[in-house]
Amino acid sequence: MQHYFLNRTLTPGDQIGLPAEISHHLDRVLRSQVGDEVELVSSQQVVFKAQIDRIADRTVFVSIIEKLAVNVELPVSVTVVSGLSKRNKPELIVQKATEMGASKLIFVPMAWSVVKWAQKSDKKIKRLQEVALSAAEQSHRNVVPTVQYLDNLAALFNDPFDLKLVAYEESAKAGEAANLVKLVAGSQPGASIVAVFGPEGGISPTEIDQLSQNGFIPMGLGPRIMRTETAPLYFLAACSVLTELAGKLNKPANHDKI
Numbered sequence: 090m091q092h093y094f095l096n097r098t099l100t101p102g103d104q105i106g107l108p109a110e111i112s113h114h115l116d117r118v119l120r121s122q123v124g125d126e127v128e129l130v131s132s133q134q135v136v137f138k139a140q141i142d143r144i145a146d147r148t149v150f151v152s153i154i155e156k157l158a159v160n161v162e163l164p165v166s167v168t169v170v171s172g173l174s175k176r177n178k179p180e181l182i183v184q185k186a187t188e189m190g191a192s193k194l195i196f197v198p199m200a201w202s203v204v205k206w207a208q209k210s211d212k213k214i215k216r217l218q219e220v221a222l223s224a225a226e227q228s229h230r231n232v233v234p235t236v237q238y239l240d241n242l243a244a245l246f247n248d249p250f251d252l253k254l255v256a257y258e259e260s261a262k263a264g265e266a267a268n269l270v271k272l273v274a275g276s277q278p279g280a281s282i283v284a285v286f287g288p289e290g291g292i293s294p295t296e297i298d299q300l301s302q303n304g305f306i307p308m309g310l311g312p313r314i315m316r317t318e319t320a321p322l323y324f325l326a327a328c329s330v331l332t333e334l335a336g337k338l339n340k341p342a343n344h345d346k347i
Contacts, residue, residue: 091115092128092136092229094222099131103153104142112149115141127151134231162231163190164278164332169321170245172199172288173206178318183217187224187234189325194221197239201290210238242285242296246303251280255300256320257307258291268308269324274331282328284308286320 093111107115115121125141129151136159139151169191171182183194194217198205206213217236225233239245252272276282285292285300292300297307310323 090126090128090138091119091121092130092226094130094226094233096132098133099129099135099137099153101137101153101155104150105153106148106150109147112144112147115149116144116147121149126154128157128229129153130231136229136231159229160231161190161229163192163328165273165276165328166192166279166281167325167328168193168195168250168281168283169325170195170197170283170285171321172197172286172292172317173202173204174288174317175204179213179217180220181318182321183220183234183236184224185322186325187221187230188228189322190230190329191234191321191325192232193235193237195237195239195245197242197244199242199288200293200296202288203290206238214238242299245283245285248283249281250283252276252282253300253303253305254282254308255285255292255297255305256287256310256324257297258287258314259297259307268306269310269327270331272306272308273328274335276332278332284321284324286317286324289317 091114093107095108106112115127121141121144123141123143127139127141129137129139131137136157138154138157140154142150142152144150167190169182169186171179171194173179173196174182179196186194196206196213196217214236221234221236254268254272273282285305301307310320315323
């Protein structure tokens, strides 16, 4: 079932016309028919089932059938901060991090970043926000992550995150293996977590000092050194396992008898 986000409230029984872009996708791309069902997410992040009533003047009209008790979001709010990286790596990070549950993605120039966005940042963020929307629809999220650009790391320091982490290659080389598991697993539902990841060249010692002085805890991501686009995804996978899957280990499975 297709999944779309609307910037409006929804109520069962409503009959509405869908926005032009969604109508075009349903009608012209998917060749949807009257009677087909879709999922619509309201501006309150609530998912509803809807049915296509008619298609007229390039607009798809639907009836809202019912509210769905669906929430696929991580129990913690995770912000990923990435140093600027080359080519299409930011798009890959946004797409996959959205699928894996990130709440927000921030891109920032760092000392060892090769590329500079400068005057292109608005255009870059607009494109990345479109990538986030598409990935959120594909993965049936309740929320479209926000994508943001900051001029420097210091702009992070005033945000009141509950847990602040930085993935540091030297920590991994030194065998640090406890902080990721201990700190993320100990986070309460609803907690806000931010994790900083360097560009291709890594994070400079000066930046590590700056982050550490502002409450960021260095963490290793296992014994292997990962690419700049891989490390945030490893971290998000760990967040999923530690905060939403581990608690289900001791619950009895509901298997049908054969």
